[in-house]
Amino acid sequence: MLIRKPVIASLLAGALALVGSVLAVDTGFSGTTTAAAAAAVPRPDHVVIVLFENKDYSTIIGSAGAPYLNSLAAQGASFTQSYGVTHPSQPNYLALFSGSQQGVTDDSCPKNFTGTANLGSQLLSAGYTFKGYSEALPSTGYTGCSSGTYQRKHAPWADFDNVPAASSVPFGTFPTDYGKLPTVSFVIPDMCDDMHDCAVGTGDTWLKNNLDGYAQWAKTHNSLLIATFDEDNFSSVNQIATVMVGEKVRPGSYAEQINHYSVLRTLEDAYGLAPLGSAAGATPITDVWTTSPPPTATPSPTGPASPSPSPTPVPGLVNGGFEYGTFTGWTRTGTTAIAAAPHSGAYAAAVGSTSPTNGDSVLTQTFTAPPGVTKLTLWWKGDCKDTVAYAWATVVVKHNTSGSTSTPLPRTCTANGSWQQVTDKLTPGHSYTVQLVNHDDNHPGDPGITWFDDLTLS
Incomplete structure (x- = not known):
């Protein structure tokens, strides 16, 4: 429905003005503030983003089948209103990596984009580092659409000519000395370990075995782990689990609505990068950081989001x-x-x-x-x-x-x-x-x- 009523437009304008005034405050975080919004997002030394496949929120959060992911949710920020942006998988990965689905509406391969900006190219141009670690990738820079349990459709950096081939590497090269990680890393489990072809418990155990060491290290080394999903199980709701763990993450449940563009915008703000595509219209995640003012208490998912018993008409x-x-x-x-x-x-x-x-x-x-x-x-x-x-x-x-x-x-x-x-x-x-x-x-x-x-x- 199109918004036509003047009162609605006026309320929206007021809300936007309030948000703008809040974001303009200098909160004194480490790193150089390059934009008003960026001031609300701290700059981690390292970020690792791991993506799983095709599971709705309730299949993960609160499920006995995902004990490790639920332990991460308890250690960090768990988003109770996180969503994919579309179906099927591939355009969601592109949205998170480039701020756009790039006109892609299916999982066909290959996709090739010439000179199109993306998070990897932004980081490299700004003097930061980036790598995509894919499990079962047969060799560095491999551009084939599949190899065993590897699928290129889940590795969006392989589609962009301004991300060097050397940035696309097998997960076997993920360092055990986490201080040697790039500024931002994407980690893509194979088609079994990402829960696409195998059970939730398989992916949950894989995450614990392969990234718990980093998760615990991140909490004392100004770094961040983001665990999320591309989409749910193809419902119209498309609600997914998203969890953040790190030194500057304030543990708790957070009820603001986020999606892949919100996560991309948050990373771009953290490193002073211009927001790409739909990320420019997304609100960065600012309330989960210990460097921001504590949020008001968030009600449980079964309670009212606004507890006022007598709302003002x-x-x-x-x-x-x-x-x-x-x-x-x-x-x-x-x-x-x-x-x-x-x-x-x-x-x-x-x-x-x-x-x-x-x-x-x-x-x-x-x-x-x-x-x-x-x-x-x-x-x-x-x-x-x-x-x-x-x-x-x-x-x-x-x-x-x-x-x-x-x-x-x-x-x-x-x-x-x-x-x-x-x-x-x-x-x-x-x-x-x-x-x-x-x-x-x-x-x-x-x-x-x-x-x-x-x-x-x-």
Whole structure:
């Protein structure tokens, strides 16, 4: 949905101005500050980024099948709202490495880009160092599309002519003296150890056996480990696990929404590099560092993102089409995500999950109906594989001024895959609270998810 209302534009402008003022503060981190945003990101001596394949967030975080990754999440920053940017794998790797999917929409090989800027070329041009370490790569600089369990589609630096062949090396050359690592390294396990062809536990054990030494070293040597995934298991939600561990990382769970562009922007800010492509519009990760002010307490994933019991009504709905790409204006409970599966525009809200969840997941917003507004309209689409006795979607509107409650969408369980419209009558000047609800009973065989989009007032 396109954002048309002046009040929304005004609120967004105010928010952007506030962000700009915060980023302009000189926080005194080590390294030369080259831009206002960069001042909020410390500069590690070494960064190692390891990518795994095709697993959704709930398959990793909190799962007994990934004990080591969960131990890293406890030692560092664990992002509860981290997402891939598309499907399938290859464009996600390109997005993280170059700020763009480069027009790639599949996993075909080879891809060759001439003179196209990327993180590797940026680092090298700025006097830093870069290498990509790929397990099962047969030789340094190998440009073939595959060899045994190696796949070039997971090694994006091989696609760019401005990254030297010498920067693409077998993982067997990863140094045991971590002080000899490049400034930034990507580590790509093979098709088994990255969890693509083998179990989660296989990749989890590989990570522990091969990179725990670096992870522990990083915590005392101004360095950083980032463990993440390219995409989830091909759902429309595309939520993934992302964990950061290092000396300047403040342990905890962080609920801001991030994606591959956010991670790239953070690295570019750390080293004073100009943000590439979509990274220029991404917000760098600034709250996880010990060099930044402590964040306010983050509620658990099952609690409300904003705990205020009496929200102040705003004049009209904010972000009713979720086109900010965030949940600005909304309070969240349970499992929610911004999804690239809209009724219109670029985004919708996904409430619930393609994996089982327990109880209600809810998006809530309180607003005042502006003069002349008499109707709330919204669109929803369900994927409920159970019966309405155990799982459902519903929309509840509390008429705060009159004290009544309506349910424009009564409890419904359907998996027909079609967008459907519901409406509710409003009175100008009255206060309302709209709740978008997905309920699931946590049964392993029939998870439920509901998408909502295009909430408008007329």
